[in-house]
Amino acid sequence: MNSLYKDSRFQYIILANVASAIGSGITMIAIPWLLVTSDNGNEVFGYVAICMTIINFILTPYLGYLIDKISRKRMLISSKVVSLLALALFSGIGFLGMDYELWHYIVIYMIGSLYYTIFYPTMFALNQELFSKDQFKVLNGTMEVQGQLSSMVAGAIASVLLLKWDLHYILFLDVCTYAIAIYFFVKIPYVRKRAGEGVSVGSKRSGFAAIDFMKREPAMFLFLLASTLPFIGVMLTNYLFPVYLADVLKVEGDIYGIQGMVYGLGAVLAGIFVPVAARKFGDEKLVAATMVLFTVAISVMVYLPVGGYLFMMLLIALGNGGARVARNAFMMDRIPNEIIGRVDGMLRAVGLLLRIVLLGMFTGLVSMGQILLCFTILAGILVVASSFVVVFSRKSVGVAGQEIVKV
Numbered sequence: 469m470n471s472l473y474k475d476s477r478f479q480y481i482i483l484a485n486v487a488s489a490i491g492s493g494i495t496m497i498a499i500p501w502l503l504v505t506s507d508n509g510n511e512v513f514g515y516v517a518i519c520m521t522i523i524n525f526i527l528t529p530y531l532g533y534l535i536d537k538i539s540r541k542r543m544l545i546s547s548k549v550v551s552l553l554a555l556a557l558f559s560g561i562g563f564l565g566m567d568y569e570l571w572h573y574i575v576i577y578m579i580g581s582l583y584y585t586i587f588y589p590t591m592f593a594l595n596q597e598l599f600s601k602d603q604f605k606v607l608n609g610t611m612e613v614q615g616q617l618s619s620m621v622a623g624a625i626a627s628v629l630l631l632k633w634d635l636h637y638i639l640f641l642d643v644c645t646y647a648i649a650i651y652f653f654v655k656i657p658y659v660r661k662r663a664g665e666g667v668s669v670g671s672k673r674s675g676f677a678a679i680d681f682m683k684r685e686p687a688m689f690l691f692l693l694a695s696t697l698p699f700i701g702v703m704l705t706n707y708l709f710p711v712y713l714a715d716v717l718k719v720e721g722d723i724y725g726i727q728g729m730v731y732g733l734g735a736v737l738a739g740i741f742v743p744v745a746a747r748k749f750g751d752e753k754l755v756a757a758t759m760v761l762f763t764v765a766i767s768v769m770v771y772l773p774v775g776g777y778l779f780m781m782l783l784i785a786l787g788n789g790g791a792r793v794a795r796n797a798f799m800m801d802r803i804p805n806e807i808i809g810r811v812d813g814m815l816r817a818v819g820l821l822l823r824i825v826l827l828g829m830f831t832g833l834v835s836m837g838q839i840l841l842c843f844t845i846l847a848g849i850l851v852v853a854s855s856f857v858v859v860f861s862r863k864s865v866g867v868a869g870q871e872i873v874k875v
Contacts, residue, residue, distance in 0.1 A: 472603045472610075477656050481595070484652035485611070486618050488548065491645025493622025495555070496580045497728055498630055498638050503573050504710045514831030516574050517707050520581040521827055525820035531586060532678070532813020536806060540594035541658045545650055547586040552646040554579050555639050562636020576639070589816065593808050596800045598658070605743040608796040612739030612789050616732040623728025677807040678814035688802070689815075691860040695755045695795045696819045697853040698762045698788040701846055704826055705766070708846075712839055717774055730778050734785025742793040751801070754794035756861040759854045762787025767847040770840055 472478055503513040534543065558576055562568065599607055629638055682689040709727065713719050738758070746754050762784055769780030803811050826849075830842040 472599065472606055475599075477598050477658070478607075480652045480656045481591075482610070482614050484649040484656075485591075485614055487645045487652070488649035489615055489618035490622050490625070491642035492551075492580060492583065493619050493728070494626045494629065494638055495576070495642045497622060497626040498635065499573055499577045499580065500706065500710050501630060502635070503570075503577065504714055506570055506573070509570075510711050510715070511831065511835050512570065512574070513710075514707055514827065514834060516577060518824060518827045518831060520578055521820055521824045523578075524581065524585045525817055525824060527582075527585060528589075528817040528820060529678075529810075529813050531589065532809040532811075532816075535590050535593045535809030535813070536677075539658070539660050540590050540597065541653065541656060543586065543590045544594070545653050547583055547590075548646050548650050548653070551579055551583045552643055552650070555646070556643045559636045559639035559643060562634060562639070568635055589809065589812050592796065592812060593805065596808055597805050601801060604797045604800045605746050605793075608793045608800070609739045609743035612742075612793045613736050614739075616735030616739060616785070616789060618732075620729045620732030620736070623726065623730075623732060626728065627726055678810040681803070681807065681811050682814070687860065687863075691752070691755075691857060692795065692799065692815055693818055694853040694856045694860075695759065695791055696815060697850055698759055698791045700819050700823055700826075701762070701766060701850060702784075702788050703823055704830065704846060707827065708830065708834075708839065708842055711834055712770065716770075716839060717777070719774065723774065727778065727781055730781045731785040734782040735789030738786050738789030739793055742790045743797075746794055746797060750861075751794040751798040752861040755791050755798065756854070756858045758787045758790030758794065759850075759857050760787075762791065763847065763850040763854045766843070766850065770843045 500513060503509045503516070506512070555576070558572060561572070595607060595611070596604075713723060713727070717723075742754055742758070749757075765780045765783035765787060769777050769784070772780060799808070799812070826846070829845070833839070833842050
């Protein structure tokens with residue numbers, strides 16, 4: 469553990485992530501709230517979310533291929549530079565005294581969504597490439613704590629800024645934090661590693677490495693896919709929660725910011741305790757336990773008042789954060805770095821396809837005032853996924869990374 473914390477690469481990654489996560493977190497709290505509180509904003513936000521999910525679905529497999537093919541550090545820096553320039557442009561619109569219109573909110577949301585689509589899988593692959601297997605559990609736990617502490621700070625700041633600041637000041641803050649993140653990412657010592665000798669030239673170059681993996685290990689692939697359901701659920705509720713708070717609980721924007729803080733606290737707790745628990749119980753069993761917790765919490769939260777809703781949000785964060793930490797360590801242990809981008813990309817693509825279907829359904833239901841039905845459908849899907857993960861976790865996995873890439 470000490471060796472990880474003393475590693476300059478890890479220190480620069482943490483500093484870069486904290487800087488960009490706070491700025492982008494504030495913006496991605498502010499923009500959905502501004503959208504759903506605009507005229508016809510509920511429907512518009514739903515259709516925008518669907519469109520972005522389709523775009524991300526199309527891009528994700530190719531991004532996975534690029535992650536395995538080119539420098540991960542270069543991909544991270546390039547995505548941040550492009551995002552910085554785009555947000556600087558929109559911030560400048562406000563400073564010039566021009567009014568923001570609905571399409572401005574939509575484009576800013578699209579920029580943030582695309583940035584996240586590139587950033588997270590690239591960061592995941594880079595971490596696996598830079599650090600050793602015995603550091604994976606602590607690494608993923610620390611990254612979760614860092615990310616969620618940043619989200620808590622973003623939620624706290626957003627709860628104030630939504631009431632005090634105009635949008636162009638919020639965007640300018642995001643631009644400044646991206647600039648700081650770029651500086652720290654540039655300073656990371658990094659040399660692109662060559663593919664291991666155990667991976668054939670064909671599998672290194674093939675865009676179908678993820679399909680080969682799925683054929684060789686169908687049970688594990690289904691386990692990894694099912695264990696993404698908490699994350700998919702969180703992405704779907706990024707649309708449902710603002711609508712629920714505004715239309716059903718009828719609260720102000722500060723509660724939406726507080727929700728972000730509570731969620732961050734729960735995920736921080738997950739990042740602290742899951743790596744410790746994983747040494748005793750194993751990654752698979754922890755994925756199962758945290759998924760069950762997530763499913764129970766999301767099934768009951770919409771039947772509770774604001775206080776109960778926020779407490780369930782804490783449990784949702786524990787469940788999602790815990791499942792993600794344990795699942796990431798599981799993947800890093802068993803999937804070679806040479807194909808991690810493509811395997812992760814296929815899993816994300818399938819997840820995005822499910823999000824497209826569900827977002828389309830939920831947008832239509834919300835327009836008919838059936839938001840509680842949306843939560844019921846989501847809970848049912850989570851029950852099925854959790855059941856499979858629980859069954860899988862009771863069986864012996866024992867798949868070595870070398871077995872995945874045999875040809």
